[in-house]
Amino acid sequence: MSKRVKKTNVPKQPQEPEDWCFECKDGGNVVVCDHGNCGKVYHPHCIDQDESLSEVKTWVCGWHYCITCRDLAKYYCLGCANGSLCDKCIDDSKLTVIKRRKGLCSVCSELVLIIEQKLEQDSEGNKLSMNDRETYECLFKEYWEIVKGKEKLTGSDVLAALDNSKKDKSFLFESDSSEDEKEKEELISSDSDKGRTYKRKTIRRKKSKGKERKPSSSRGRSVLKKGHFCVKPRYHASVNAKNINLIYLKESLVQELSKEPESFTNKVVGAFVRVKMDPKDTKQKNSHQLVKVIGVLNDETSNGILFQVSNRANAIPISKISNNDFTADECMELQQKVKSGLLPKLTVEEVQEKAILLHEDVTKHRIATRLVSLQNLIDRANIRGRYQEKIDLLNEREELSQKSKQEELLRKMPSISAELLEDSYGSPIEDTDSDSQ
Structure with a gap:
């Protein structure tokens, strides 16, 4: 009779911080999410924060919380932090499954479709500058190529998933309860991981001179407007x-x-x-x-x-x-x-x-x-x-x-900054401009 080998859980190594802000896809001085397996980085101003965010001992980004109800997220958008959803809110979403619990929100789906089909115009006929590095579209394209490599995706896989989503609106995700529990444990334990010092990490690629990069010919459209990546309708607005x-x-x-x-x-x-x-x-x-x-x-x-x-x-x-x-x-x-x-x-x-x-x-x-x-x-x-x-x-x-x-x-249409809440797992997400609760 063979002896049963006891399986041990090997701690997952913290994800190496990414090089580009998850909001604007540009380089510069950023803060890193303290969730052990995240690696997402952000310019403080891109998430309506100031430089004091880099002094917070532990900070967990919005990618880990449902964009609708702020519960623990189980499904994620590969292109932005505004497609994260929990079990309760996934049914009302427009998140297209790409790989297991990861997919693309409606905004990122449109951009990825344009990129993979090598289109020069969007669905409304606006000309896009996908090779102009002064535009958001180009930066997103570069970031998306990195994501595809990291997730081992091919262009044909992605196009097939997006095409299938148009035919079948019931997007089913593979869920693993053991993975869900690990995710929650990691999120809670991140509060005690105070040894990490990625504060204001300088990105290897130089940030462009002058103003933050903007969408080109599609400027002003909600699908590409920066402010619309930061908030969702059911959030409370900051009183600032x-x-x-x-x-x-x-x-x-x-x-x-x-x-x-x-x-x-x-x-x-x-x-x-x-x-x-x-x-x-x-x-x-x-x-x-x-x-x-x-x-x-x-x-x-x-x-x-x-x-x-x-x-x-x-x-x-x-x-x-x-x-x-x-x-x-x-x-x-x-x-x-x-x-x-x-x-x-x-x-x-x-x-x-x-x-x-x-x-x-x-x-x-x-x-x-x-x-x-x-x-x-x-x-x-x-x-x-x-x-x-x-x-x-x-x-x-x-x-x-x-x-x-x-x-x-x-x-230049107005964009609203949302009230950032203290998450339900004890990790402080500070908002110096709003009435945090």
């Missing part, structure tokens, strides 16, 4: 200045919007305005407060418009709305109100829809306001003899006055 600014209305803009009564209510309800606090209220430390517009009333007595706003019993006239920018302290106060439950949380979908609806009006208003402000600053610099300052202001005014620049700003 960046997001609130997208749906913030000054008094002068509200007056302009009121000239189009058929669209007025739809545009202003859900937006934020700034109102003055009661000076007799000594408990308030700020002179103004950010409030959300929740309704519009027609005031028959004065033939005017009244806004119903959050945290105010009485409706307010448009004339009581501030025509200045809100302050950091006022935004922080709004964060605290949401965190304490005095105001409902905002979803990414809610803010995105409102931001897109207001984008043209807000952008045109800001351009016009800035041009007036620049002229005032130029006059002031001229009087004070500050000639270099005057030249800089004149250059800015000239650039902003150009039709091409204004069209560029109008094409």
